[in-house]
Amino acid sequence: MKILLTGATGQVGWELQRTLMTIGEVIPVGREQIDLAQLDTIRRTIREVKPDLIVNPAAYTAVDKAESEPELAMAINGIAPGAIAEAAKQVGAAIIHYSTDYVFDGSQATPYTEQDQPNPQNIYGKTKLAGEQAIVSVGVPHLILRTSWVYGLRGKNFLLTMLRLAQEREEIKVVDDQIGAPTWSRMIAEITAQILSQSPDNVSDFIASKSGIYHLTASGQTSWYGFAKAILADDIKQSRKLQRLIPITTPEYPTAASRPAYSLLDSAKLSHTFGLVLPNWERSLELVISENR
Template identity: 45%
Template sequence: MRILLTGCNGQVGFLLKKKLEGKCELLALTRESLDITDEPKINLTVAEFKPQVIINAAAYTAVDKAESEKELAFEINATGPKLLAKAASSVNASIIHISTDYVFEGNKSGTYSETDHVNPQGVYGESKLAGEIAVRENCEKHIILRTAWVFGEHGNNFVKTMLRLGQERESLGIVGDQFGGPTYAGDIADAIVEIIYQIEDKRFDSWGSYHYSGYPYASWYEFAEQIFVKAKGKGLLESIPKLNKIQTEDYPTPAARPKNSKLECSKVKLQLGIEPSDWLKALEKICEYE
């Protein structure tokens, strides 16, 4: 199996590269080695390597900054996926594309399924939705994997921010009215590897969009509580800071955050046999997150 991976220095891409190395013919590319908005470079790379699967783990993820960098966000999150999907189709390859909970408005009660109405509330979500549409329109053999609240050992994320602030401050205000499924980047990588194994079977026809995130659902406040409990237990903190539950309105940001990011993950379990991410178990590795 020949696999082309973009964004191999990101949270998910970094772990995907580690998991795929030695198991396939892998071309893992950083932002510097492949600009996914450069159509001639993409076409040349794909024509020469002839991948059977393209995994797009590259993305513009600066949610707040996107409000003032709309053009750049759309280039990376919409134009890039479109060019990769077209290139994949040209060599009869499939594409696996990572998307986000931000495509939803975030005010539904209950969980969001793959067929729910999309209505992003900011530039980041709009650009990611445009990327989804482009992938669907330009490569029939596609898997779009929507995820949320990603954390892991590599890159910047909520867990690392909490560990740093926990050492610097005696008390912290944490948003308690936004809910979602924290998702370990290594579990996303494992899910994608499993999908690749299934794609190898020529009879595979379960193309489409899937939700994959963590369980149990939690608020940012509850997520932070567990992070500090694990960190204290592992000796990373002498004491746990006092946590104060605040509302979204108490922490204004340039981009609106979904109040509800709970993704329904039954489809990926039923059709592909992939269980949701166990984020509580993943936090056992918290010593490696520094």
């Protein structure tokens, strides 16, 4: 199997490079080969590589910045996935694409399923939803995997921000009224590989038989404050600087982009379809923290 992997240096893409090596020949590409804001680079690369599968974790992920760059965010998150799907269809490839909990408005009090109606409240969420819809409309074999609160030891994410701030500040204030499931980038990559390991020789036929949207997050739930508290549990006891971690409300921490108050995703469909167990977010975090010691 020939796998074209976009966003290969991102936090999910980097992990995918490792997990997909056991599945097939991975051809990792970064912005130099495929600039998602330039559709001709997408078409040219896919035409040249002729992959069996395209795995697309690349995205515009600066949630607040997207509010002031809506055209660029839409080009990368909304329009490019459609172009990838069209090019994939021309060469007979299937697609695995990643999306977000931010396609929902957060008004529910129970975990969102794939049947719940999206209603994004910020530009990032709107552009990611547009990307999902573009892929579906092309009719290419696809798996769209929605995830949430992605973190790891690479790139820019909440985990690394908290670890840095703990060394710089005596006090950190963190929002405590937004609920979700922190999901390790490596877990996303491992689950993706486990799905593909079930494929017979023809990956396109396999994905065509399972095509659709799936939720892929760690199990359990917490708030950003709860996540921060777990990240800094050891650091609070023996920090060089941090003394106080303080829970606050969303209005006390205004941001350019509105965030859903509740964005927990129900991953039962993925678990039942592929027979996979999604680990608890706290256990995953323990593994990440142990790697960082």
